Amino acid sequence: MWQYAISRxxxxxxxxxxxxxxxxxxxxxxxxxxxxxxxxxASEREIAQVRERLGFxxxxxVQYLSFLGGLVQGDTGRxxxxxxxxxxxxxxxxxxxxxxxxxxxxxxxTFAIPLGIVAALNRGTAIDGGIMALAMFGQSIPSFWLGIMxxxxxxxxxSWLPISGHVPVIEPLLKGxxxxxxxxxxxALRYLIMPAFTISLFSLSRNARLxxxxxxxxxxxxxxxTARSKGLKERAVVIRHALRNAWMPVVTMLGLEFGFLxxxxxxxxxxxxxxxxxxxxxxxxNQRDIxxxxxxxxxxxxxxxxxxxxxxxxxxxLDPRVRLS
Amino acid sequence: xxxxxxxxxxALGLSLAFQxxxxxxxxxxxxxxxxxxxxxxxxxxxxxxxEANIAAHLWGTLVQTTSDGDIVPYFAETWTTNDTGxxxxxxxxxxxxxxxxxxxxxxxxxxxxxxxxxxxxxxTGNTPGFIFASLGFVxxxxxxxxxxTIVMEQRNPIALxxxxxxxxxxxxxxMAMSKDEAxxxxxxxxxxxxxxxxxxxxxxxERVADYPFAxxxxxxxxxxxxIPEASTRAAELMDGxxxxxxxxxxxxxxxxxxxxxxxxxxxAGTRRIYVGFNLRDEFxxxxxxxxxxxAINNVLVRRAMNHxxxxxxxxxxxxxxxxxxxxxxxxxxxxPPDLEPYAFDPEGAERLLDEAGYPRGADGVRFSxxxxxxxNRYLNDANVALAVGQYLSDVGVQTDVDLLDFSSVYVPLIxxxxxxxxxxxxxxxxxxxxxxxxxxxxxxxxxGTNYTGWDNPDWFSGWxxxxxxxxxxxxxxxxxxxxxxxxxxxxxxxxxxQPDFYGVSTRIDWDARRDEKVIVTDATLR
Numbered sequence: 001m002w003q004y005a006i007s008r009x010x011x012x013x014x015x016x017x018x019x020x021x022x023x024x025x026x027x028x029x030x031x032x033x034x035x036x037x038x039x040x041x042a043s044e045r046e047i048a049q050v051r052e053r054l055g056f057x058x059x060x061x062v063q064y065l066s067f068l069g070g071l072v073q074g075d076t077g078r079x080x081x082x083x084x085x086x087x088x089x090x091x092x093x094x095x096x097x098x099x100x101x102x103x104x105x106x107x108x109x110t111f112a113i114p115l116g117i118v119a120a121l122n123r124g125t126a127i128d129g130g131i132m133a134l135a136m137f138g139q140s141i142p143s144f145w146l147g148i149m150x151x152x153x154x155x156x157x158x159s160w161l162p163i164s165g166h167v168p169v170i171e172p173l174l175k176g177x178x179x180x181x182x183x184x185x186x187x188a189l190r191y192l193i194m195p196a197f198t199i200s201l202f203s204l205s206r207n208a209r210l211x212x213x214x215x216x217x218x219x220x221x222x223x224x225x226t227a228r229s230k231g232l233k234e235r236a237v238v239i240r241h242a243l244r245n246a247w248m249p250v251v252t253m254l255g256l257e258f259g260f261l262x263x264x265x266x267x268x269x270x271x272x273x274x275x276x277x278x279x280x281x282x283x284x285x286n287q288r289d290i291x292x293x294x295x296x297x298x299x300x301x302x303x304x305x306x307x308x309x310x311x312x313x314x315x316x317x318l319d320p321r322v323r324l325s
Numbered sequence: 326x327x328x329x330x331x332x333x334x335x336a337l338g339l340s341l342a343f344q345x346x347x348x349x350x351x352x353x354x355x356x357x358x359x360x361x362x363x364x365x366x367x368x369x370x371x372x373x374x375x376e377a378n379i380a381a382h383l384w385g386t387l388v389q390t391t392s393d394g395d396i397v398p399y400f401a402e403t404w405t406t407n408d409t410g411x412x413x414x415x416x417x418x419x420x421x422x423x424x425x426x427x428x429x430x431x432x433x434x435x436x437x438x439x440x441x442x443x444x445x446x447x448x449t450g451n452t453p454g455f456i457f458a459s460l461g462f463v464x465x466x467x468x469x470x471x472x473x474t475i476v477m478e479q480r481n482p483i484a485l486x487x488x489x490x491x492x493x494x495x496x497x498x499x500m501a502m503s504k505d506e507a508x509x510x511x512x513x514x515x516x517x518x519x520x521x522x523x524x525x526x527x528x529x530x531e532r533v534a535d536y537p538f539a540x541x542x543x544x545x546x547x548x549x550x551x552i553p554e555a556s557t558r559a560a561e562l563m564d565g566x567x568x569x570x571x572x573x574x575x576x577x578x579x580x581x582x583x584x585x586x587x588x589x590x591x592x593a594g595t596r597r598i599y600v601g602f603n604l605r606d607e608f609x610x611x612x613x614x615x616x617x618x619x620a621i622n623n624v625l626v627r628r629a630m631n632h633x634x635x636x637x638x639x640x641x642x643x644x645x646x647x648x649x650x651x652x653x654x655x656x657x658x659x660x661p662p663d664l665e666p667y668a669f670d671p672e673g674a675e676r677l678l679d680e681a682g683y684p685r686g687a688d689g690v691r692f693s694x695x696x697x698x699x700x701n702r703y704l705n706d707a708n709v710a711l712a713v714g715q716y717l718s719d720v721g722v723q724t725d726v727d728l729l730d731f732s733s734v735y736v737p738l739i740x741x742x743x744x745x746x747x748x749x750x751x752x753x754x755x756x757x758x759x760x761x762x763x764x765x766x767x768x769x770x771x772x773g774t775n776y777t778g779w780d781n782p783d784w785f786s787g788w789x790x791x792x793x794x795x796x797x798x799x800x801x802x803x804x805x806x807x808x809x810x811x812x813x814x815x816x817x818x819x820x821x822x823q824p825d826f827y828g829v830s831t832r833i834d835w836d837a838r839r840d841e842k843v844i845v846t847d848a849t850l851r
Contacts, residue, residue, distance in 0.1 A: 031737040037449055044773070046458065053447055081364040084505050092524060148556050156560045163564055164557050165550070166526055273552045275525030283361065 008312075012305040016298060017068070023297050024064050024290065032056060033288035037080060054080060067294060076298060077291035081284070086291040090277055090299050095170035097276035099188070100269070101261045103196035108203040108257065113250070115204075116211020117238065123216060131208065138205030143264060147198040147271035154194060164273035167191050195272040199264045203257050210253055214246040221245075248319060255311030259304040349565040353545035355833065355848055357569045358558045362525050362551040365508035368492035369441035370450035375571075377451065378843040379549050382530055383513035384492035385538070387415050387434065387473075388485055392838040394658070394757030396485050399538065400434070400493055400514075401473075410480025410795065411463075413488070417471045423495035424518040424533060431473035436496040438465035438475065446504055452491055459765065460487045480792060482800065483765065486758045516540075516846050517547055525551055542849040562587045562828045569835060570828035571843055575645030575704070578826060587830050590837045591646045594825040595656050595755040597763070598703060600696065600713060600818035602627055603746030605778030617694040617747045620683060620722075627815040629677035631667040634716040636820055638669075643705050643712060644824055651819045653811045654753075654767070656839075659760035661805045664812055667819060674720045683721075691721035697738070698750035702731035704823055710750045713818070724748070743776055751776060752823060757839055760804050761791070767811075779816035783807075 027033070034051040051057045058066075070077055079086040119131040155163035167188040172180040218224060219242050227241045228234075265278035277296055284292040350356045363376040371380045387401040401415035421429040441452040442462065448454075456462070461478035468474055475488055498512040511519045516539060517530035528549040532539070550567065552558045555574045561567040563584040573581065578589040602621040609618045620626045640648035649657070650666035678684075683691040694717070698710030707728045714724035729735045738745045753774065756762040766774040770785055787807035791800050811817075827837040835848035 031734060035736040038454065046454070050449060053449070083365055083370075083508055089524075148554075151557055151560045156564050159564070163560050163566065164552055270553045271557060273526070273550070273554070273557060275523065275551070279525060279553065 005309075008305075008309050012302075012309075015305060016301045019297055019301050020067070020071070020294050021064065023293060024067065025060075027285070027288055027290050027293060028060060033080075033290065036287055067291070071298065076295040079284075079292040079295075080289045081287050081292070082289075086289075086295040087299075089292060090280065090295045093275060093277045093280050094299065095168065095174060096166055096274060097262070097265050097269070097278060099168075099170050099192065100196055100199065100265055100274060100276060101258060103192045104200035104203070104261045104264075105254075105258055107196055107200040108207055108261075109254065112204045112207035113211055115208040117215055117243065119208065119212040120215035120219060121238065128212075132212070135205035135208045138201045141201065143198050143202070144267050144271060146201060147195070147268055150194045150198060151271070161194050162191050164271075165191055166274050195268050195274055198271070199261055199268050202264070203261060207250065207253060207257070211246065211250055214249050215242060218242045218246045248315070251314060252311060255307050255314070258307050259300075262300060262303060350548070350568065352850055354548060355544040355546070355569070355845055356548045356550055356567045357571075357843060357845060358550045358552045358561060358567045359571050359843070360551075360553050360555075360558070363522075363528065366511040366519070366522070366528075367448075367450075367504070367507045368437065368494045368511070369446070369452055370448040370508070371452070371492070372450045372454075374841055375549075379528055379530075380492055381515070381842065381844055382517040382547060382846065383511050383515050383519060384494055385421075385515045386489050386491060386493060387417075388489040390486055390489055390756075390758050390840070392757075392836070392840075392844075394759075396489060396758055399489075400429075404485075411477050412474050413477075413484060414468065414472055414474040417473065418537065419471060421514070421537070423498060424513045425495070425498055427495040427497050427512075429493065429495055429514055430470045431467040432470070433495045434473040434493050435465040435467040436499070437493045438462070438491060440494075440499065441491065456487050456490050460484055480795075482791065483759045483762045486756060486762060516543070520546075527551065540847045540849075543846055544848060544850070547845060559828060562830065565830065565832075567828075568830040568833050569843065569845065569848070571825075573826040573828045575824075575826055578645060581828050585831070587828050590827045590829055591824050592827070592837045592839050593648060593657075593821075594823045595757055595840050596703070596752045596823040597651060597654055597656070597755050598706075598709070598750070598752045598820045598823050599651070599654075600630075600820065601746070601749050601751055601777040602816055602818070603743065603749065603777060604780075604816065605743055608744055608746060608778070611744070612747065614693065614695070614747070616692045620681070620692050620694070621747050623681045624814055625677045625681035626683065627818070628667070629674040629681065629720070630717060630722065630818050631815055632670045632677065633674040633720045633722070634713055634818060634820075635669040636666075639709055639712050640821055640824070643708050644821075645826075646824045648821045648824055651821055653808045653819060654755075654817065655760045655763040655804075655808060656755045656757055656822060659757070659763070661808045663805075664808065667815075671716075671720050678721060685721045689721060690723045693723040693725065694747055695725050695727060696748040696750065697727045697729060697735070697745045699731040699735045700728040702735070703750075703752045706750060706752075709820075713750070713820075739776055743778060745776070748818070749776070754841075755822070760808075761800075764804070764807065777816045779814070781810060781814050781816075783810045784814075 034047060034054060034056050037054060038047050038050050055063060067077060076087045078084060079089050082089050115131050119128045122128045151163050154160050167184050169181050169184050169188045172184065224237060224242055227237045265276055266282050268274065269276045269279040270282060281293060281296045284296070359375040359378065361373060361375050363379055366380065366383065368380060368384045371377045385400045387399060388396050389399040390396055400417055400421060402418050404413055404415045406413050417431055417434060423429050440446065441448055442457060461481055463476040463478055465473060465475050477484060493514055495512060495514065499507055502510065513519060516533055516536050518533050520531050521529040530547045532543060532545050552561060555572065555577065558567070558570045559573060559577045559581055562570045563581060563586050565586050573589055581587050581589050604622060612618055636650040640646060652660055652664040652666050678691055685691055696710060696714050698706055700707045710726050710728065714726040717724040739749065739751065753766055766772065767779065767784065768788060770780045784807050787803055790803050794800055825837065825841060829835055832851055833848050834851055835845060838844065
C-alpha cells in the first residue's frame with residue numbers, strides 16, 4: 001500500500017511539472033506579456049524597465065527553473081495583477097469553486113443514478129426513450145447557452161432564483177465561523193442551484209447513460225436471475241444485487257467527473273458572476289498573469305491527481321479482486 | 326420509507342429555493358455593475374478604468390474634470406503657475422481629513438505624488454506609468470500646511486487635467502502600511518469610505534458624513550458588483566437588482582428599454598477609433614507588398630480612402646447608434662469648428678485614386694492591401710474592420726482583413742514594433758478637457774503613440790510654437806492650423822469616437838459621461 005502511494009505521488013509530481021511546463025510555454029508562445037503591463041503611451045525605455053521589473057527579460061529556461069525552484073518551497077511567485085502571492089489569490093477563490101463543484105456533483109449523482117436505473121428497468125419503453133432523449137439533449141447543449149437561458153427564464157422571467165452572485169459557506173467554515181456558515185446556507189443554496197445545474201447537466205446525462213448500460217449488463221446475468229428465482233422482491237434484486245455490481249464503472253467515472261466539473265467552472269463562473277478560480281484563471285490568461293495561471297494549474301492538477309488516487313483506493317475496497325500495486 | 330423521506334426533503338428544499346426571490350437594493354443603496362474587479366485599491370497604483378472608477382469615490386484630487394470637460398477646484402481652491410511654467414502651486418482647502426481622521430494637508434498631497442514615483446515601491450499603474458510621463462513630473466513639495474507645489478520638467482499646457490487624475494491620500498496611514506497591505510486596505514479621502522471587498526464579487530462603500538463636497542441626495546452606500554458577462558449584467562439590470570451597468574452591448578439596448586425598469590444611455594465616448602496608415606520606413610522595408618506601401622505614402626490615396634468609407638452607416642448598422650464622423654484626432658468640443666468630416670463619396674474616391682496613378686485593372690482591382698484589426702477589443706471592432714475592408718474593395722482597393730487577438734498578437738505588433746499594417750484599426754483614449762491632450766499622441770515623430778510614423782514637419786513644428794506662447798487664444802490658432810495639416814495630410818483614415826452604452830435603472834437620476842468614467846456621487850433616487 002505504501003509503495004503504491006509513494007509511486008503515485010512520484011507520478012503526480014511528474015504530471016504537475018509537465019502541466020506547468022506546457023502552460024508556461026503556451027503562455028509565452030503568444031508573445032511578450034510585458035506589453036499588457038505598460039501604458040499605451042509608454043516609451044521603449046519604459047517598456048524595457050517594466051520587462052526587467054517583471055522578470056521577463058530573463059531567458060525562458062531561467063524563468064521556468066526559477067518558478068520550479070519556488071514551487072518546491074511552496075512559493076509560486078507573485079501575481080502580476082494582484083501584486084501579492086499568486087497561490088494566496090488562488091486559495092482565496094478556491095472555496096467558492098469547491099462549493100460549486102460539490103453541488104454540481106451532488107446534482108449529477110442524485111439524478112443520474114435513479115434515471116439510469118429507471119431507464120434500464122424500462123428498457124425499450126417510452127420511459128427509457130424519454131430519459132435517453134433528455135440525456136442526449138443534456139450532453140449536446142452548450143453550458144454557456146444553458147446558463148444564459150436559465151438566467152433569462154428562471155432568474156429574470158420567473159424570479160425564482162437569483163440571477164448571479166455568491167453567498168459563501170465553505171469560507172466561513174474554514175475560518176471557524178459555524179454560525180455564519182449555517183445562516184448563509186439557505187441563501188447559498190439559492191445562488192448555487194442555477195450555476196451548479198448548468199455545470200452538472202453534461203455529467204448528469206453522461207452518467208445516466210452509463211448507469212443504464214451498466215445496469216442492463218448486470219440485470220442480464222445469472223446471479224440476478226438466481227436472486228429473482230429465490231423470490232426476492234424486485235427492489236431488493238435491483239438495489240442489493242444488481243446496483244452493487246453495476247457500481248464499479250460508475251465509481252470510476254464519478255471520480256474523474258469531479259475533475260471534469262472543476263474544468264467546467266471557467267465558463268459558468270463567468271456567466272453567473274461566481275467569484276471562483278475558474279473566472280480568476282480566465283482573467284489571468286487574458287492578462288497573461290503567468291504566476292497566477294501556474295498556481296491555479298498546480299492546484300487543479302493536485303485536486304485531479306488526488307481524486308484519481310482516492311478512486312483507485314475506493315475501487316480496491318469495492319472489489320476485493322482488485323489489488324493495488 | 327427512506328426513499329419517501331428523501332423525496333419529502335428534496336421537495337422542501339426545492340420549495341425553499343423556488344420562493345419568489347427578491348434582492349433589489351434598498352432606497353439608500355446604489356448598485357453599479359462593472360465587467361471586472363479591481364485588482365488592488367492603492368491610490369498610487371490604479372490601472373484599469375473599473376479600478377479608477379472605484380478609486381474616484383474613495384479619494385479626492387486637487388482639481389476635477391467635470392463631465393463637460395471643465396477643470397474645477399476640488400481639494401485645491403486656487404492655483405498659480407511660476408514664470409517658466411515648470412511649477413504649479415496649489416492652495417488647498419483647509420480642514421480636510423482622511424477617513425481614519427488624519428488631517429489632510431499639503432504635506433499629504435506632496436506625499437501622494439512622490440509616493441507614486443517612489444522607485445522602491447515600483448508602481449506601474451496609471452499615475453506613474455502614464456500621468457507622470459505625460460506631465461514630465463519631477464517632484465512635489467509642501468511649501469506650507471496648505472500650499473503644495475508640483476514641479477515639472479517644462480511648461481505643460483495640459484498639466485492641470487493630468488494632475489487632476491492623481492489621488493490624494495494621507496501620509497501617516499500609508500507610511501504605516503507595506504505595499505501589499507495598502508493594496509487591500511484603502512484609507513480614503515473622498516466622498517465614500519471603504520467598507521468591504523469580496524474579491525471578484527463586490528466592493529461596498531459608505532458615504533462619509535459631513536464630507537465638505539457632498540452632493541445633496543447622494544446615496545448612502547454604493548455597491549460595485551463584478552458581473553463579467555454582458556447578458557447577465559443586462560438581466561440583473563432588468564430585474565431591478567442593479568442600478569447602473571457599464572459596457573452594455575448595443576444589441577441589448579432595445580430589450581432593456583422595453584423592460585420598463587431601465588433605459589440605455591448612449592454617449593459618444595472619447596476613445597478615437599481610426600484606421601492608421603503605417604508610413605514607417607522600417608515597415609516598408611520588411612513588407613512584401615511594395616505597391617501598397619507606395620500607395621499609402623501618396624496623400625491622394627489616403628484622402629481617397631477617407632472618402633471611400635461610409636462611417637455614418639457603420640455607426641448606425643454596426644454600433645447601434647448615430648455618430649458624427651471625426652475630423653481628426655481631437656474630441657469635440659475641442660475640434661476645429663470649421664473642419665467638415667470627409668464626405669462619403671465613392672466616385673470622388675475613385676477619381677482621386679485614378680489621379681494618384683492607380684487605375685482599375687482588368688479585374689477591377691487597383692491594388693491589394695492588408696488591414697489588420699484587433700478582434701473583440703473595441704466595440705464590434707471585427708465587423709467594423711470587415712466593413713471598412715469592403716468599402717475600400719468597392720473602390721478597387723482589394724482589402725484583406727486580418728483579425729488578431731488583441732493581447733497576444735496585436736499589442737506586441739503595435740506597441741512593440743510598429744509593424745502592423747499597412748492599414749491597422751486602433752482605438753486611442755482621449756479627453757474632453759483639452760485638445761492638446763488628444764494631440765499629444767503625436768507630440769514627437771518618435772512618440773510611442775505615433776503608430777503611423779507620420780513625420781509632417783508642419784505638424785511637429787507646431788509644438789514649438791505652442792510652447793513659445795502662454796496666450797490661450799494664440800495657442801488655439803496654432804492648434805487649429807495643426808489640425809488642418811492633419812486633416813489635409815490624412816495619416817489616419819478618420820472614423821468615429823467610440824460610443825459607450827450604459828444601462829440605467831428608472832429608479833435613479835444619473836447621466837453617463839463621455840470620458841468612460843463612472844462617477845455616481847451625484848446619482849439620486851427619483
